[in-house]
Amino acid sequence: MYNKIIYSELLSASDVLSNFIKNNKNINNIQLAANLIVKSFLNNNKVISCGNGGSHCDAMHFAEELTGKYRNTRSAYPALCISDVSHFSCVSNDYGYEYVFSRYIEALGQPNDILFALTTSGKSINIINALYAAQKKNMKIILLSGNYSSEKIKNLIDIEISVIHNGYSDRIQEIHIKIIHILILLIEKLMSKNIICKKI
Numbered sequence: 001m002y003n004k005i006i007y008s009e010l011l012s013a014s015d016v017l018s019n020f021i022k023n024n025k026n027i028n029n030i031q032l033a034a035n036l037i038v039k040s041f042l043n044n045n046k047v048i049s050c051g052n053g054g055s056h057c058d059a060m061h062f063a064e065e066l067t068g069k070y071r072n073t074r075s076a077y078p079a080l081c082i083s084d085v086s087h088f089s090c091v092s093n094d095y096g097y098e099y100v101f102s103r104y105i106e107a108l109g110q111p112n113d114i115l116f117a118l119t120t121s122g123k124s125i126n127i128i129n130a131l132y133a134a135q136k137k138n139m140k141i142i143l144l145s146g147n148y149s150s151e152k153i154k155n156l157i158d159i160e161i162s163v164i165h166n167g168y169s170d171r172i173q174e175i176h177i178k179i180i181h182i183l184i185l186l187i188e189k190l191m192s193k194n195i196i197c198k199k200i
Contacts, residue, residue: 016171017178020163029161030179033142034186036159040114040140041191046078048109048139050101050130051118054173055144056083059118062180070184074192080108101130111138118176120146120169122162131156144179146172 020026037047047066049059059081066079082104091100105115115134119127122145134141135156145162146169154160163175 012167013171013174016163016165017175019165020175023164026161029159030182031186033159033161034183034190036140036142037114037116037183037187038190040112041077041187042194043112045110045113046080047114047116048080048082048105049116049118050082050104050127052124052126054169055118055120055176058144058173058176058180059083059116061177062116062184065180065184066187070181070188072188072192074188077187077191098125098129101126102133105130105133105137105139109134109137109139112140113137114140114142116142116144118144120163120172120176122147128153144176 040047047063049062050056051059060083063079063081066077068076082101084104087104088097088100091097091103095103101117109115115130117127117130131141131143131153140158141156143157143160145160147162147164147166161179163172165171
């Protein structure tokens, strides 16, 4: 009865992934992002992740795969996700929800740490505020977005991996989680060898 919907959804997801793969810049930027994170870890720095809604869940998944493991047993890597409920309720009550990420970065961000931010719209005010806070802390910034970010914030970002899609955000999130899994795989391989892969 619902076969047409099922096929339509799977084909739609396949089309978005196919378009993403065709852009060689995306492949290079995934490698560059892995390099940047590995360099940070080797220099005793950490990565802080954040996002809203489904992107928040992806940000949590990214951090726990680093502190736990992905495929192979290895040392834990220093990763935090901004997900403390008491922090969210405190900051949103006292300052506004648009500052829940930036306040956390002000408190715990250090120079050469990495902010790993996710936004399917590219317009989330709390994410944009987090970018500014990270820049003030001299952190490196990796942004997973849906469509490229505006010129206003482009100069804040070290690496942007963008999924070009004008439909619903779930299609973008599906590619984001694939990017996250590839990043973690690369990070594990590179950290096991203490090397940084080259841009293709």
